[in-house]
Amino acid sequence: MTPAEFAQVFKLTPQEAIAYLQARDLLTTTDDWYELWQDEHAAQFTVSRLARADLLKTIRDAITRSVDGELSRRDWMRDIKRALVDAGWWGEKTITGKDGEQRTTTFDARRLKLIYDTNTRTAYAAGQWERIQRTKTAFPYLRYITMGDEKVRASHRSLHNLVLPVDDPFWDYYLPPNGWRCRCRVVAVSQRDYERGMAPDGSKLKKAAPDVQMREWVDRRTGEIRQVPIGVDPGFGYNAGKAAARAAALADLIRSKTR
Numbered sequence: 601m602t603p604a605e606f607a608q609v610f611k612l613t614p615q616e617a618i619a620y621l622q623a624r625d626l627l628t629t630t631d632d633w634y635e636l637w638q639d640e641h642a643a644q645f646t647v648s649r650l651a652r653a654d655l656l657k658t659i660r661d662a663i664t665r666s667v668d669g670e671l672s673r674r675d676w677m678r679d680i681k682r683a684l685v686d687a688g689w690w691g692e693k694t695i696t697g698k699d700g701e702q703r704t705t706t707f708d709a710r711r712l713k714l715i716y717d718t719n720t721r722t723a724y725a726a727g728q729w730e731r732i733q734r735t736k737t738a739f740p741y742l743r744y745i746t747m748g749d750e751k752v753r754a755s756h757r758s759l760h761n762l763v764l765p766v767d768d769p770f771w772d773y774y775l776p777p778n779g780w781r782c783r784c785r786v787v788a789v790s791q792r793d794y795e796r797g798m799a800p801d802g803s804k805l806k807k808a809a810p811d812v813q814m815r816e817w818v819d820r821r822t823g824e825i826r827q828v829p830i831g832v833d834p835g836f837g838y839n840a841g842k843a844a845a846r847a848a849a850l851a852d853l854i855r856s857k858t859r
Contacts, residue, residue, distance in 0.1 A: 614667045614668055614669065614724075614727070615727070616726070616727025616728070616730045616731060617667050617720075617723040617724045617726065617727035617728075618664055618667055618668055618723075618727075619727070620642070620722075620723045620726040620727055620840075620844050621660065621663060621664045621667060621719075621723050622664060623642065623643065623844065623847065623848065623851075624641070624642065624643060624644060624645040624660065625643075625645075626643055626644040626645070627644075627645055627646075627653045627656040627657055627660070628644040628645065628646045628656075629646065629650065629651050629652075629653065629656070630646045630648050630649070631648065631649060631697040631698055631699070631703060631821070632648050632649075632820070632821060633646075633648040633835065634819060634820075634821065634834065634835055635648070635821065637826075637835060638835060638836075638837070638838040638843065639838065639843040639846060639847070641722070641840075641843070642726070642840070642843040642844045642846070642847035643847040643850075643851070645659075645660045647659060647715055648705070649695055649697075649703060649705035650689065650705070650707075651695055652687065652689070655683065655684065655687055655689065658680070658683050659680055659683075659715065660719075662676050662679055662680060663676065663716065663719050663720060663723075666716075666720065667720055667723060667724075673713075673716055676712075676716055677709065677712045677713070677716065680712055681709075681712065684707050689707055690707055690708075691706065691707065691708065692704060692705070692706045693705055693706070693707070714780065714781065717781060718777070718780065718781075721776075721777045721782070721783075722777060722840050723840075725775060725776060725777060725785075725840045725841065726840040726841045726843070726844045727841075728786070728841070729775065729839065729840065729841020729842065729844075730841055730844075730845075732766055732786075732788055732841070733766070733841075735788060736766040736767075736788075738790065739766075739788035739789060739790050740765055740766055740789075740790075740791060740794075741763050741764065741765055741766065741788070741789035741790075741791075741794045742763065742764060742765075742766055742771065742786040742787070742788060742789065743761060743762070743763045743786060743787050743788075743789050743799065743805070744759045744760060744761070744762040744763075744774070744776070744784065744786055745760060745761070745784065745785050745786065745787060746759070746760045746783070746784050747783045747784070748760070751783075752783075752784075753779070753782075753831075755830070755831030755832075756778060756779075756782065756784050756831065758831075759774065759784075759810075759831075761799055761803055761804065761805050761806050762805075762806045762810070763789055763794060763805045763806065763807055764807075764809050766788075768809060769812070770809050770810070770812060771786075771839055772838070772839050772842065773812050773829040773832065773837045773838070773839075774812075774829065774831075774832065774837075775838075775839045775840065775841070777836060778831070778832045778833065778836050778837075779832060779833030779836050780833055780836075782833075782836070794807075812829055813829070813830045814827040814828065814829060814830065815827070815828060815829075815830050816828075817834045
């Protein structure tokens with residue numbers, strides 16, 4: 601699926617998604633993916649164990665170009681593979697972490713797909729949330745949708761056709777993507793369609809908000825115990841759109857105090 605096709609599926613022009621990616625202008629090297637936690641991704645860009653700021657910039661800029669329609673995912677993977685090969689980062693590589701420990705990392709086609717899909721889907725989710733807020737008077741509800749195939753996780757399948765108000769706290773934890781390679785999404789729903797009680801395919805809407813239940817997850821780097829929503833991969837249990845808004849507000853505050 602090309603970025604343009606992905607945007608069409610989500611009924612979203614890419615401008616908001618591009619703005620989200622451009623705002624992630626702090627390039628951060630990390631040893632593990634969980635060193636940046638949830639909201640921190642709204643202002644920072646990282647690829648775990650890629651200890652080269654110039655390559656991080658190349659990857660981020662190419663993702664932005666792809667979301668803007670210049671590159672398909674295949675084009676992006678071709679260009680980034682070439683950049684990694686030229687820099688000696690393709691395949692398996694041993695690096696020295698910030699703690700002095702040796703770590704192994706691998707850059708291959710599977711890894712590139714994961715990097716691309718995670719970053720583009722989060723960007724579209726953040727951009728879509730901006731639009732959702734602008735149009736919530738006309739479309740005051742959101743409906744959770746899965747791809748409906750055998751790859752959908754059971755915990756996500758149970759949320760299919762769940763419809764809740766835009767500002768329900770549920771979306772603070774379960775706004776897709778809700779994990780690595782998650783393909784779930786939300787669509788806006790009008791009051792009329794909510795009262796009708798059926799999805800476009802005739803299936804029944806679920807209107808009862810499920811309890812947000814948490815489980816403990818241990819940060820292996822710090823030993824800190826974090827609370828993550830059940831059914832959501834660690835690090836994904838947040839609203840990327842709200843995180844982007846908070847990051848933008850903080851950036852504006854900093855700029856106002858440094859003038």
